[in-house]
Amino acid sequence: MKLVTRAQWGARAYRTPNGATPYGRARKGVKVHYLGAPYKDRAHDKCAAYVRSLQASHMDDNGWSDIGYSFVVCTHGYSFEGRGLKRRNSANGNTTLNDENYAVCALVGSSGLTTPTDPQLNGIRDTIEYCREKGPAGDWLGGHRDGYATTCPGAALYAWVQEGAPRPNGSTTPEEDDPMAAITKTDIFNAVWKTDGLAAPADAADVKTNPNWQPQSILRDIQARVRANAAVEAGQSAAIARLAQLVGSGVDTTAVVAAVQQAITDAVIKVDVDINGASA
Structure with missing residues (x-):
């Protein structure tokens, strides 16, 4: 998993006490999101700045205590830590839905770039598995629209979610691409x-x-x-x-x-x- 921590992408400190609210129950699974707004792809060195702008919009325009998502996955397959594994997200629609599932957002728009890239699908899949293993989250998987009236995460991404979020044909896990990927400094x-x-x-x-x-x-x-x-x-x-x-x-x-x-x-x-x- 290509995890980018909050410190690495330059996240603002979240507001307390709401931003520090932990999950009140075991997570049933993961809900996948998209931006629901136009998005234009960019070089990877610009992705962190976009995630910072997304956080600013959620905090300054929406009045939320932090970026709403648990994780945000860019088109290059990197997973940016939002509220992470322990703090309750605010993206699924209401408090109950937020408490039930993690919220993983792909940097895919309602126009412009609307189809996720293969590295992005691998990155989302990596993040789902990370939530299941470390969260922990159950095996349930759905889109934002499941249980909430919205078109999110868009037609292309939702179809993939309904298939069970398979890795793209011919693609491999990061460890298979690079045998050294799973080896730590220790x-x-x-x-x-x-x-x-x-x-x-x-x-x-x-x-x-x-x-x-x-x-x-x-x-x-x-x-x-x-x-x-x-x-x-x-x-x-x-x-x-x-x-x-x-x-x-x-x-x-x-x-x-x-x-x-x-x-x-x-x-x-x-x-x-x-x-x-x-x-x-």
């Missing part, structure tokens, strides 16, 4: 993060057990090296302190050397423990 991140095959440096702490690194192996090795350095520094400090004690007490050179060697051995043992622990 999926890509996880796939890259878990990829194995980067050769580990010869001096890596766990190179014997992990000759091929994942990105997380780099962090483990850095952690091991930091711990190793800290342990060596601690061992050196202990050796210096012990050396000072022995020299001050008049112990001979042999004893001093033995004490230093023991302190270094203790540090090496601690380094090995830390590295193994970090690599576990």
Whole structure:
């Protein structure tokens, strides 16, 4: 689904409290609409501006609290979020009808462009499925004219709705058009993060057990090296302190050397423990 969020199309803030009214019941299904006014198709980079003008008309001319529709689908197949899944629409005719079904409007007019495009039909179908899955909405599907005296959504669009809103002949879902369409940024991140095959440096702490690194192996090795350095520094400090004690007490050179060697051995043992622990 090519969803354009309110923030992405530059929606005005809706008025409260009415604009924040949630649905009071489970949605039976989806009602499809058209503009009921002349519409001329335009380049996709102009569609957001048109949706903003539609919102302005509903709020400023009609006095509504927001754009009336749940979603608006342009001729390029993009679904612009209106009141969305949770806030009750105001496009179906009255409060009861608004509360029963989502309202999905196609940018198709009563004159000018009157026949929906194939990408638009796919976009409407995507939006219907989105409402069913995420709303949730039931399986009922109709036009604005169902239960309300209007010609909306026009002859061409209503005929398609009565057929069950099939995808156009020969068309595919967005995922079939583009196998990457359903893959999220999180999926890509996880796939890259878990990829194995980067050769580990010869001096890596766990190179014997992990000759091929994942990105997380780099962090483990850095952690091991930091711990190793800290342990060596601690061992050196202990050796210096012990050396000072022995020299001050008049112990001979042999004893001093033995004490230093023991302190270094203790540090090496601690380094090995830390590295193994970090690599576990």
